Amino acid sequence: MKAELKRLAERASAEGLVDVAYTTTDSPFGPLLLAATPRGLVRVNLPTCDPNETLEELARRVSPRVLEAPARLDEARRQLDLYFDAKLTAFDLPLDWRLTHDFRRRVVRAIHRIPYGQTRSYTQIAARAGNERAVRAAGTACGANPIPIVVPCHRVLRSGGALGGYGGGLPMKEALLELEGVLQPR
Amino acid sequence: MTALPPFQALLDDHAADVMAVLRGAVGRADAEDCFQETFLAAMRAYPRLGDASNLRGWLLTIAHRKAIDHHRANGRRPLPVAAVAEMTEAAAEPEADEGIWALVGALPPKQRAAVALRYGADLPHAEIAAALGCSPAAARRSLHEGIKKLRKELA
Numbered sequence: 001m002k003a004e005l006k007r008l009a010e011r012a013s014a015e016g017l018v019d020v021a022y023t024t025t026d027s028p029f030g031p032l033l034l035a036a037t038p039r040g041l042v043r044v045n046l047p048t049c050d051p052n053e054t055l056e057e058l059a060r061r062v063s064p065r066v067l068e069a070p071a072r073l074d075e076a077r078r079q080l081d082l083y084f085d086a087k088l089t090a091f092d093l094p095l096d097w098r099l100t101h102d103f104r105r106r107v108v109r110a111i112h113r114i115p116y117g118q119t120r121s122y123t124q125i126a127a128r129a130g131n132e133r134a135v136r137a138a139g140t141a142c143g144a145n146p147i148p149i150v151v152p153c154h155r156v157l158r159s160g161g162a163l164g165g166y167g168g169g170l171p172m173k174e175a176l177l178e179l180e181g182v183l184q185p186r
Numbered sequence: 187m188t189a190l191p192p193f194q195a196l197l198d199d200h201a202a203d204v205m206a207v208l209r210g211a212v213g214r215a216d217a218e219d220c221f222q223e224t225f226l227a228a229m230r231a232y233p234r235l236g237d238a239s240n241l242r243g244w245l246l247t248i249a250h251r252k253a254i255d256h257h258r259a260n261g262r263r264p265l266p267v268a269a270v271a272e273m274t275e276a277a278a279e280p281e282a283d284e285g286i287w288a289l290v291g292a293l294p295p296k297q298r299a300a301v302a303l304r305y306g307a308d309l310p311h312a313e314i315a316a317a318l319g320c321s322p323a324a325a326r327r328s329l330h331e332g333i334k335k336l337r338k339e340l341a
Contacts, residue, residue, distance in 0.1 A: 001201060004218055008197075008225050017229040020192075059192040064232055066192035 009069040019063030021072035022055065028084055029172050032149075034073045037062060040094030041076050043146050046168035061099060080149065086179055089116035091150045099146040106130055107141035114155045117180045121159040143167055149176070190238050193229060200242050201225075203307045204249045210302030211253035213291040220256055224249045246307055247317045250299055257295055289339050290332075296320075297332030304329055 012018050020042065022035040030047030035058055042062065045054040059066050070077075075093065082088035100108050110128035114120050120128075126138035145153040148167060154176040158164045166173035177183040204224055208217040227248050235244070290301050296318065303314045315325040 001205065004205070004221055005197060005201065008222055011222060012226060012229055015226065017226065019233075022194075055192040055194065056189075060189055064190035064193060065229055066194055067197075067229075068194050 005068075009067055010071070012067060013069050013072060017065060018067045018069050018072070019065040020058050021067060021069035022058075023068060023070035023073045023077065024051070025073075025077045025080060027080065028175070029168060032080070034076050034080075035066075036072055036076065037096045037098075039096040039098075041073075041147060041150060042096040042099060044148050044150060046148055046172070048168050048172075076150075083149070084179070089180075093150060095147060095150070100141075100144065103129060103131065103134065103137060104141035104144060107138050108145050108147070108151050108153070111142065111145065111153050111156060112151045114152055116152075117182060119155045119157050119177070119182055122156055122164065123159055125156055139164065152176075155180075155182075190232065190235060191241075193232055196228070196241055196245060197225070200245050203242065204245055206306035207246055207249050207302045208253060210287055210290045210306040211250070211299055212256050213288070216256060220249065220252045223252045223255075227252065240313075242307075243309070243313045243316060246303060246309060246313070250303065250317045253299065254295065286336070286340075289336055293332050293335060296328045297335065300325055300328035301332040301336070 009018070009021075013021065016038075020035050020037055022033060024031050024033050026032075027047070031051075032047065033043075033045035033051040033054055034041065035043040035045075035054070043054060043058060045051050055066055079088055079091050079093060083091070095112075097105055097109070106129035107125055110125050111120075113128075122135050122138050122142070123132060125142070126132050126134045129138060129141075131137075142153045142156050143165060145151055145167070148154070154166060154173045156164065163170055163173055174183060178185045201221075205217060205221055208220045208224070211217075212220055224245065228245055290298055292298075293301065299318055300314055303309045303317055304311075309317070311322045311326050311329070314329065315322040318325055318328070320328075
């Protein structure tokens with residue numbers, strides 16, 4: 001049955017019937033679910049969140065034509081592997097921002113511009129998104145980032161340098177910042 | 187209205203049943219093509235599907251239509267004996283009930299579909315009727331006729 005399903009995914013993709021393609025890939029933190037629309041990468045699901053809930057959310061918010069089609073995510077997977085090996089410092093992937101809107105979208109786009117190995121405070125990000133007083137809302141928007149790792153919300157810290165929060169858990173945030181040389185490995 | 191689940195869930199839950207029905211309806215050799223056609227047609231229609239309460243029945247109905255299309259394209263011929271033999275040879279893994287499915291494949295279309303839906307996909311009479319587009323009584327009759335013929339062949 002595996003070969004039949006692979007062929008189906010290829011034919012459905014070629015016919016433009018797959019609105020959301022997804023795959024699962026290994027990471028040092030556990031399995032990541034990656035999802036893309038024809039526009040680009042739309043969702044990265046961290047190991048702390050139930051992938052089935054994420055797939056249902058994609059079916060509801062993007063399109064129910066959600067299909068496991070790993071070939072469509074080969075390039076994203078390749079770049080993530082290199083990133084975890086500290087061999088890639090800037091992702092070059094088309095992104096689809098449709099799961100985030102308004103102020104939150106401005107926040108995640110501001111986060112997307114933080115370079116590798118650098119950090120910003122929630123206050124700085126709020127200002128970049130156009131409202132420096134909306135620090136709490138900026139924090140919420142970080143937490144709701146649909147494309148973590150690639151959109152590096154782990155590079156956003158509290159003003160005093162405290163870590164703040166992370167959807168994948170604080171140990172993962174620390175590990176990513178160590179990988180990028182921001183924090184010293186303990 | 188129930189929200190439509192991700193299409194992948196339909197494959198995970200029902201692909202094996204659809205394949206079983208199609209093997210019964212068109213034979214092992216042609217089942218794969220019909221399987222592809224079934225799920226591609228389902229994907230085309232899926233976003234407009236209003237009712238998610240019986241996705242399995244919906245998929246099996248499409249499978250049944252694809253089987254009918256297949257038989258129409260082949261001029262409604264029952265499988266010739268040579269094709270049946272070839273089909274058995276082509277099977278990657280021999281299955282104990284391969285012989286009986288070959289006999290099912292040689293039944294007239296309605297009976298073949300009824301038997302495949304009942305014993306391949308374990309559908310109740312009402313759903314077989316919906317898939318065949320006939321009354322439950324007619325579905326029961328087709329099933330009964332098909333079983334009778336199979337019994338005779340096997341005796």
